[in-house]
Amino acid sequence: AQKVTQAQTEISVVEKEDVTLDCVYETRDTTYYLFWYKQPPSGELVFLIRRNSFDEQNEISGRYSWNFQKSTSSFNFTITASQVVDSAVYFCALSEADQAGTALIFGKGTTLSVSS
Amino acid sequence: DTAVSQTPKYLVTQMGNDKSIKCEQNLGHDTMYWYKQDSKKFLKIMFSYNNKELIINETVPNRFSPKSPDKAHLNLHINSLELGDSAVYFCASSHRILSYGYTFGSGTRLTVV
Numbered sequence: 001a002q003k004v005t006q007a008q009t010e011i012s013v014v015e016k017e018d019v020t021l022d023c024v025y026e027t028r029d030t031t032y033y034l035f036w037y038k039q040p041p042s043g044e045l046v047f048l049i050r051r052n053s054f055d056e057q058n059e060i061s062g063r064y065s066w067n068f069q070k071s072t073s074s075f076n077f078t079i080t081a082s083q084v085v086d087s088a089v090y091f092c093a094l095s096e097a098d099q100a101g102t103a104l105i106f107g108k109g110t111t112l113s114v115s116s
Numbered sequence: 117d118t119a120v121s122q123t124p125k126y127l128v129t130q131m132g133n134d135k136s137i138k139c140e141q142n143l144g145h146d147t148m149y150w151y152k153q154d155s156k157k158f159l160k161i162m163f164s165y166n167n168k169e170l171i172i173n174e175t176v177p178n179r180f181s182p183k184s185p186d187k188a189h190l191n192l193h194i195n196s197l198e199l200g201d202s203a204v205y206f207c208a209s210s211h212r213i214l215s216y217g218y219t220f221g222s223g224t225r226l227t228v229v
Contacts, residue, residue: 035217037220039157043204043222043223043225044220044222044223045206045208045220045223047217047218047219047220050217089157091159099212100146100147100166100167100171100212101147101149101164101165101166101171101172102164103149103161103164103172103174104161104217104218105161106158106159106160108156108157108158109157109158109159111157
């Protein structure tokens with residue numbers, strides 16, 4: 001069975017601190033896809049990144065970076081020099097098959113609060 | 117131009133009523149979805165359609181019925197609304213190849229009183 005665990009329910013940091021959001025997944029498939037989404041207070045779901053199971057290269061996009069480690073089934077997300085605008089709920093998600101209609105299985109989310 | 121649009125954004129209704137939420141996407145995607153986000157922010161899939169064909173029908177009460185008149189639209193009709201149906205409902209769409217991720221609508225906050 002597939003499962004995504006985000007053990008950190010809430011994290012509070014002060015602006016300019018670095019913060020890492022953890023994501024651990026379970027799947028029996030050898031091919032799968034991992035995602036991160038951001039849900040700001042306005043409520044929309046914003047796509048951040050997709051990672052294939054066969055591509056373990058880490059990725060950096062501005063202040064955001066992602067660390068994918070198959071050995072520990074983790075796909076962690078780090079925000080460097082956090083800003084107040086980073087305050088949001090962040091969701092990690094997993095898809096086991098690359099075909100039409102496949103569900104994204106979401107973790108329960110981590111609420112990040114960045115104070116000035 | 118909104119890629120995935122849902123209407124209405126807010127819906128307040130009484131128990132027992134029937135209501136519909138509309139969803140349209142202009143991305144040319146083949147696949148559309150309905151997700152429910154509960155009060156604890158947990159997101160769970162309800163339905164997915166590919167080219168108007170039902171692919172996923174999770175264990176939801178049969179009071180919920182999706183309807184896809186064409187591949188750009190996926191509406192959600194709910195009969196005999198109950199208090200527990202209060203949630204945010206998200207529509208989403210994707211290419212047939214899911215690896216590009218979903219594009220979500222802005223959500224419909226349903227409150228049943």
